[in-house]
Amino acid sequence: MESFSRRLPVGFRIIGLFKLVTAVLSVALGLGLLRLFRADVREGIEPLARGLRLDPENRFIHRLILGLAHIDRKRLELIEAGTFVYAILHLVEGIGILRGKRWGGWLIIAATSSLVPLECYELAQRPKLTRLLVLIFNLAIVAYLIRSRDQLSGGSWRSRAARRSADNPAES
Numbered sequence: 001m002e003s004f005s006r007r008l009p010v011g012f013r014i015i016g017l018f019k020l021v022t023a024v025l026s027v028a029l030g031l032g033l034l035r036l037f038r039a040d041v042r043e044g045i046e047p048l049a050r051g052l053r054l055d056p057e058n059r060f061i062h063r064l065i066l067g068l069a070h071i072d073r074k075r076l077e078l079i080e081a082g083t084f085v086y087a088i089l090h091l092v093e094g095i096g097i098l099r100g101k102r103w104g105g106w107l108i109i110a111a112t113s114s115l116v117p118l119e120c121y122e123l124a125q126r127p128k129l130t131r132l133l134v135l136i137f138n139l140a141i142v143a144y145l146i147r148s149r150d151q152l153s154g155g156s157w158r159s160r161a162a163r164r165s166a167d168n169p170a171e172s
Contacts, residue, residue, distance in 0.1 A: 009151060
């Protein structure tokens, strides 16, 4: 019997693994934020910056530290919660698509498409090559998943017609 990973199209494997990696990184970021934001933000960031061999007196780093230090506790908690929600969403998307679930593909399409208007707005406000590349990348994922959606069939990679004919051999 052919293994599941061999039947899974390469594009779906790449997208699924990407989603799982971003989920793990988001959990790590969320845990770091929890630790960082529990203490005085300024006192937590300065040693972190030094540990990363960044100069806390550098104007960009200093501006970042001051900006984070002035965020109120409620907003910090929302940032932490949002990071974990993002991680859970990517975990569910990754598992769904790697298991060949139709809902996994649709969830990725919906989540990725929901970001397109924001990305277009950001690109119009402050055009940058990286913003354009992110937009193109996300649109390519959505287009690929929409084009390939028939390959997502609730866990089986066979088409609906193939499943029907296998279930009812007299009809074929």
